[in-house]
Structures are given as C-alpha cells and as structure tokens.
Amino acid sequence: xxxxxxxxxxxxxxxxxxxxxxxxxxxxxxxxxxxxxxxxxxxxxxxxxxxxxxxxxxxxxxxxxxxxxxxxxxxxxxxxxxxxxxxxxxxxxxxxxxxxxxxxxxxxxxxxxxxxxxxxxxxxxxxxxxxxxxxxxxxxxxxxxxxxxxxxxxxxxxxxxxxxxxxxxxxxxxxxxxxxxxxxxxxxxxxxxxxxxxxxxxxxxxxxxxxxxxxxxxxxxxxxxxxxxxxxxxxxxxxxxxxxxxxxxxxxxxxxxxxxxxxxxxxxxxxxxxxxxxxxxxxxxxxxxxxxxxxxxxxxxxxxxxxxxxxxxxxxxxx
Amino acid sequence: xxxxxxxxxxxxxxxxxxxxxxxxxxxxxxxxxxxxxxxxxxxxxxxxxxxxxxxxxxxxxxxxxxxxxxxxxxxxxxxxxxxxxxxxxxxxxxxxxxxxxxxxxxxxxxxxxxxxxxxxxxxxxxxxxxxxxxxxxxxxxxxxxxxxxxxxxxxxxxxxxxxxxxxxxxxxxxxxxxxxxxxxxxxxxxxxxxxxxxxxxxxxxxxxxxxxxxxxxxxxxxxxxxxxxxxxxxxxxxxxxxxxxxxxxx
Numbered sequence: 001x002x003x004x005x006x007x008x009x010x011x012x013x014x015x016x017x018x019x020x021x022x023x024x025x026x027x028x029x030x031x032x033x034x035x036x037x038x039x040x041x042x043x044x045x046x047x048x049x050x051x052x053x054x055x056x057x058x059x060x061x062x063x064x065x066x067x068x069x070x071x072x073x074x075x076x077x078x079x080x081x082x083x084x085x086x087x088x089x090x091x092x093x094x095x096x097x098x099x100x101x102x103x104x105x106x107x108x109x110x111x112x113x114x115x116x117x118x119x120x121x122x123x124x125x126x127x128x129x130x131x132x133x134x135x136x137x138x139x140x141x142x143x144x145x146x147x148x149x150x151x152x153x154x155x156x157x158x159x160x161x162x163x164x165x166x167x168x169x170x171x172x173x174x175x176x177x178x179x180x181x182x183x184x185x186x187x188x189x190x191x192x193x194x195x196x197x198x199x200x201x202x203x204x205x206x207x208x209x210x211x212x213x214x215x216x217x218x219x220x221x222x223x224x225x226x227x228x229x230x231x232x233x234x235x236x237x238x239x240x241x242x243x244x245x246x247x248x249x250x251x252x253x254x255x256x257x258x259x260x261x262x263x264x265x266x267x268x269x270x271x272x273x274x275x276x277x278x279x280x281x282x283x284x285x286x287x288x289x290x291x292x293x294x295x296x297x298x299x300x301x302x303x304x305x306x307x308x309x310x311x312x313x314x315x316x317x318x319x
Numbered sequence: 320x321x322x323x324x325x326x327x328x329x330x331x332x333x334x335x336x337x338x339x340x341x342x343x344x345x346x347x348x349x350x351x352x353x354x355x356x357x358x359x360x361x362x363x364x365x366x367x368x369x370x371x372x373x374x375x376x377x378x379x380x381x382x383x384x385x386x387x388x389x390x391x392x393x394x395x396x397x398x399x400x401x402x403x404x405x406x407x408x409x410x411x412x413x414x415x416x417x418x419x420x421x422x423x424x425x426x427x428x429x430x431x432x433x434x435x436x437x438x439x440x441x442x443x444x445x446x447x448x449x450x451x452x453x454x455x456x457x458x459x460x461x462x463x464x465x466x467x468x469x470x471x472x473x474x475x476x477x478x479x480x481x482x483x484x485x486x487x488x489x490x491x492x493x494x495x496x497x498x499x500x501x502x503x504x505x506x507x508x509x510x511x512x513x514x515x516x517x518x519x520x521x522x523x524x525x526x527x528x529x530x531x532x533x534x535x536x537x538x539x540x541x542x543x544x545x546x547x548x549x550x551x552x553x554x555x556x557x558x559x560x561x562x563x564x565x566x567x568x569x
Binding site: 092 | 379
C-alpha cells in the first residue's frame, strides 16, 4: 500500500513538474537561423528563472548567456521580486521592431520574498527584446494589463491604436530605466532641447500671518536633469517607480505628438512621493521616439488632492 | 484498519480528482498552444483574477486583432464584415493560471472573410434623414393605403415566394450561404456591396447592423424602396451605421 501511495505521489509530481520551457515563434520572422536562436535564448532565460525560483537562489546568468546590461536589469527585477514563468510551453508571435525583434506576453507570477514592500500585481507579463542577429537586448515587464486595457479601449482608430501600443511599450521601458538606473536610455529618450519642470509644495506666507501650501515650479534643461538624476542614482542603491494610472492623448493638430499623463509613485531608499508625471512624446521617428517635455507635480497640496485642471496637459504647450 | 483503508481510499480519490483536473487543464493549454502555432487562426487572450474581466479583455483585444487583420487583408473593403463574422464564429476557451483565470478566444481566418473578393460589404455611415412618408389611413376600412397622398402612385406590396424566403434570413452570417445557394441554382445573377449597387436597376437589399442582425429587407423597385417586413415604403437612409448587400434575381 505504501509503495502504491509513493508511486502515485511521484506520478503526480512528475506530471506537474516543468523542466525546459519550450518557446515557439508562430510567425513574424523569416530567417530560420535567427528564429531558432531567439527561441533557444528565450528558453534558456525562462528555464533558468524557474530553476532559480525552485532552488530559492539568485539567477545564474552563465546559464542564460546574456550581456552584462541584461544581467544587471534582470538582477534588479529579481531583487525587487523573484518570479516564475507559469507555462512550460510558450507560443507567441515574433514582433518586428525597429532595432530587431520582440517576444511579448510571457506569463510570469511574481513571488515576493517579503524583504521589500511589493505593491504590484502578482501576475505580470514580460517582454524579451532581441537585436537583428537574435542576441538578447533586454528583458522587462510590460505595463500592467489594467492600464493597458484602459488605454487600448479608448483608441479612436487603427493607426492610433498602433501608436498607443508603441507608447505603452516605451512608457514601460521608461519606467524600467528608472528602476534599473539606466541613465543611458534616459539620456537618449529625452530630446536635447527637452523641457523638464518639477514642482514642489511650499508654504506661502501671507502678510496676515498665516501660510498656505502652494506648488513652486522649477525649470531644468535636459543636461541639468540628467546630472541631478545621475547623482540620485549614485546615492540610492534602490529606486522603484510604479505607474498607477495612465492617460494618453493625441495632439489634435500634430498626430505624431502624444501627451501621456501618469500617476507615479517614486521610492528611493527611505524617500517616497506620489505625483502626476506628464510626458510629451514625439513619435515622428517611431524607431526612436523622444520626450520633449517632462513635468512632475505632487498629487496633493497639503492634504487636498491636486485639482485635475491644475495637472499639466497637451494644451499647456505650444507645438 | 477500516479507518486506515478509508483514509487511503479518500487520499486516492482526492489525488485522482486532482490528476484529472490537471490533465484537463493541460489539455486545454495544449489546445491553446496548437491554435497559437497555427497561423490560420486569429486569437487573443487575457489573464485576470476575475473570469469575466479576463473574458472581456480577451474579447476587446480579439476585436482589435480582427480589425488589424481585416485592414491589412482587405484594405479597400469594410472591416465591419470581418468583425461581425468573428463575433458569430469565435470560440472561447477558459482555463486557470495558478489562482488566476485565463480567457482565450479564437477564430479561423477563412471563416471571417468578406462575402467574396469582388463583392465585399461596405458599412455606410448614413445620415439619419427621415423618410417623408405620406400615409393616409383609410378611415372606413382601417387599412394602410400607401397609394394615397403620394405624388407618385405606389403599388400595394404582395410578397413572392422568393421574397418570403429572403425574409427568413435573420443574421448577416446567413446572407452568404443564402446568396451562394441562389447563385448555384442560377436564380441570382448579380450581387455586391452597397457602394456598387446599380442605381437605375431593381434589386433587393439586406441591411444589417454592427451586431450582425438584419435590420431591414428592402426591395428597390422603380427607384423606390419598400420594406418587405413592414410592407411600407422605406429607405436605406433610415438605417444609420448599417451595412448593406444587394442582389438581383434573374
């Protein structure tokens, strides 16, 4: 009887166990060599992720065969919260991008260890990007499905939809860049003449003796902003940016320009703030979109939520 | 001893149920991957804590995929045809992903192609112009007499057998097999999308909405249109945001 029970337990365990994760690209890439390389690379990455999670250890990047840059970004994601791929076989389209290829919709379940506060969804979807030769370029988590659906459902026409999907992709890479302190990406994504505006709440003293909170705005050039950001990145070992709300508006006159408003939560070390981030994106070159304006305002003045009319939007800027 | 046997049996039952569930879930996953591998299908999926939300999201993404595919495949034709057919023909599969629900919806591309390559349907954005109708009720007999009060004399409508059959087509999806059957039996010679409808010739029209429901069966005769259901004069201009397919009996 014991032997029967043991056999049944082992049988069920073997049925549930996932070894190598198989990746199949259904379409979207003609070159069979590059296709095969991408499938193998993605398989190695996801298999190692699951193995590391199973063995409760850090990621073994030697097993993945990825560049230092990808290793660093994956290590940061893992540090925030380990994760596991839920499927033992993944079939997806191969998406052609400007610089190469992408596999999207890779299902992951986050497995926070409890060492850090984890305020995100348990289920996330990952994106792996490759260059034209099939080498892994990046691994990042795509924007949360709720935010994605909010934006997608509000699309007006097909070209607009494609742009919105592209915008969401870049917004997510933008967020990841802060989390991974990727100053190189941020330097590249802001245009050289970008306008950076940050606001902070100050107490305005009145002659009658009382004071009221108000927002004071500070203007910076791209150079000043990147310099200040580099300092913050060096000072803080841990930076976490999350987006809780997103609104995408197309410019009524220039269809290449989109205003993206995000409710951002920023945590670095012991510091935390919440505020409205407005980005003016220029998609004239879809392979290299740029941000011309970045504004930040606190979401509250004192204890009072910021009036939505006070939040910067497309109409505040002359394009 | 009895308790021991009972416990073992219970454990075996639980284990076998669990294994059966795991097998079913695995089978659905295999089915999903099989469809995803096959480029003859269009699909969409979504994972969510709530099954309804997962289904809704999957459906939204699915319709977007259909639109994208329709635009690429038939750039000169209306994609509404594809969307309507996709809604009719879509198959849904639900499974679990851990504690979450995974909704998957798919359709075969060949099932959502427009009527034919030459006679695709165009959804017409029509103005809501009301038809000026002069209808006089016969106060003695209580019968609607369309012939009075109009500048042009209109005949009373009596349906033929073929027109009665036409009225039985209730959904957009049924138009194609109906016309195909009539074409094969050589009863119908010409048919096509509304944009190609001959203006000076008599014909019949199926008018359908975005949900694929036939809103009107019209007969165009001597440049005047009649509704075969209400037996009154009508006009396609009354059907905003609807598409239409015309055909002519031999």
